[in-house]
Amino acid sequence: MTDPDIKKGLAGVVVDVTAVSKVNPETNSLLYRGYPVQELAANCTFEEVAYLLWHGELPTPVQLEELQAFEREHRELSHVAKQAIDLLPLDAHPMDVVRTAVSAYGAADPTTADTSPEAMLDQAKRLWAQLPAIVAYTQRRLRDEELVEPRDDLGYSANFLHMTFGEVPDLVVVTAFDVSMILYAEHSFNASTFTARVVTSTLSDLYSAVTAAIGALKGPLHGGANEAVMHMFDEIVFADRAEEWLDEALASKRKIMGFGHRVYKNGDSRVPTMKASLDTLLVEYDRPDLGELYTALERAMDERKGIKPNLDYPSGPAYHLIGFDTELFTPLFVASRVTGWTAHIREQAAANALIRPLSAYVGSEQRSVVGG
Numbered sequence: 523m524t525d526p527d528i529k530k531g532l533a534g535v536v537v538d539v540t541a542v543s544k545v546n547p548e549t550n551s552l553l554y555r556g557y558p559v560q561e562l563a564a565n566c567t568f569e570e571v572a573y574l575l576w577h578g579e580l581p582t583p584v585q586l587e588e589l590q591a592f593e594r595e596h597r598e599l600s601h602v603a604k605q606a607i608d609l610l611p612l613d614a615h616p617m618d619v620v621r622t623a624v625s626a627y628g629a630a631d632p633t634t635a636d637t638s639p640e641a642m643l644d645q646a647k648r649l650w651a652q653l654p655a656i657v658a659y660t661q662r663r664l665r666d667e668e669l670v671e672p673r674d675d676l677g678y679s680a681n682f683l684h685m686t687f688g689e690v691p692d693l694v695v696v697t698a699f700d701v702s703m704i705l706y707a708e709h710s711f712n713a714s715t716f717t718a719r720v721v722t723s724t725l726s727d728l729y730s731a732v733t734a735a736i737g738a739l740k741g742p743l744h745g746g747a748n749e750a751v752m753h754m755f756d757e758i759v760f761a762d763r764a765e766e767w768l769d770e771a772l773a774s775k776r777k778i779m780g781f782g783h784r785v786y787k788n789g790d791s792r793v794p795t796m797k798a799s800l801d802t803l804l805v806e807y808d809r810p811d812l813g814e815l816y817t818a819l820e821r822a823m824d825e826r827k828g829i830k831p832n833l834d835y836p837s838g839p840a841y842h843l844i845g846f847d848t849e850l851f852t853p854l855f856v857a858s859r860v861t862g863w864t865a866h867i868r869e870q871a872a873a874n875a876l877i878r879p880l881s882a883y884v885g886s887e888q889r890s891v892v893g894g
């Protein structure tokens with residue numbers, strides 16, 4: 523028996539306030555600290571957006587220079603993260619590898635137990651700077667390639683791609699990648715951010731909260747969908763098969779990955795910006811076929827169900843074109859979302875209440891171990 527007051531999945535429940543971002547499905551808008559995400563993507567770098575999420579304001583030129591210098595100083599893969607990764611089997615999922623590396627990095631940080639706002643900001647910035655090295659090494663290891671050292675003459679995204687592929691791609695590719703990092707950075711009380719806040723609410727530490735958030739992001743109903751979108755495209759292959767494939771998938775009650783959203787019901791505010799970046803990549807890599815497949819499935823889904831794509835739909839093929847293995851797509855989401863998670867962790871810690879909801883018991887009536 524289900525209690526009528528139960529809000530399954532916490533749908534529609536407002537559990538706390540936040541000043542980090544505002545998702546408004548009525549106006550189809552997303553604001554980071556008051557700025558529309560589209561404007562940030564058009565005018566700022568991911569470093570500036572990271573600063574904004576942590577500090578509430580965009581950086582002055584001097585503040586930006588300081589953050590860039592800090593990031594460059596901490597972007598070399600730490601010994602402990604490399605050791606943790608090297609211990610894992612090559613067929614471990616990259617999300618498990620990244621989760622383990624983050625956990626190991628936290629275990630080796632002598633400041634982990636310090637949950638003061640200053641210490642947590644320093645931890646957040648270091649983890650943010652480490653993640654490209656962790657993700658890039660995870661990708662290279664799968665291809666039996668040597669680790670690539672960072673270059674301190676490059677910005678965050680160019681260096682991330684350099685560490686992954688051993689070279690810096692064309693500017694159009696770096697820009698598309700940077701836009702994806704900005705768009706993935708923050709989205710209010712999504713499942714992984716809420717997970718991070720639950721862990722923080724017990725007065726646990728930042729690394730524990732981020733490690734748990736990575737676990738929540740991995741699932742295909744959340745961040746894992748960008749990977750699942752690419753598997754779906756690999757299954758369909760040709761645009762003219764999209765309708766038939768979709769009809770079969772819907773008939774067998776499959777969820778179509780990269781479509782639908784808990785909050786947006788008329789389309790995800792970030793999709794047009796990411797689709798524009800994907801379009802530049804489709805031209806750069808001369809893959810009109812992939813663009814046709816994208817459009818054919820989007821159109822068929824709209825006709826059949828009226829359900830629109832979410833950010834994972836254009837991001838999946840964009841990361842594929844840039845050259846990442848499909849299993850690395852969600853780790854890229856981690857590298858971006860660590861900014862939003864850590865902004866929320868600090869916000870939760872600053873105005874904490876233990877998160878502990880109630881449940882309605884539907885199990886056996888009280889009974890006794892020894893009869894009667």
Ligand SMILES: CC(=O)SCCNC(=O)CCNC(=O)[C@H](O)C(C)(C)COP(=O)(O)OP(=O)(O)OC[C@H]1O[C@@H](n2cnc3c(N)ncnc32)[C@H](O)[C@@H]1OP(=O)(O)O
Pocket residue numbers: 531742743744745747776777778779780781782783784785827829832833834
């Ligand atoms: C960055 C992100 O995390 S964005 C989300 C990424 N996740 C995905 O792309 C996975 C696919 N999408 C989904 O599974 C869902 O849309 C979710 C989980 C994102 C949102 O789900 P909810 O808010 O719980 O909506 P719910 O699942 O109740 O959907 C409402 C109806 O639309 C249908 N629906 C929603 N999304 C989809 C989908 N992708 N494919 C098929 N049907 C769908 C549901 O089956 C349901 O139909 P019903 O009323 O006939 O049962």
Ligand SMILES: O=C([O-])CC(=O)C(=O)O
Pocket residue numbers: 706708709711712713744784785832833
């Ligand atoms: O808000 C959500 O539920 C999921 C999402 O789009 C995100 O985390 O970016």
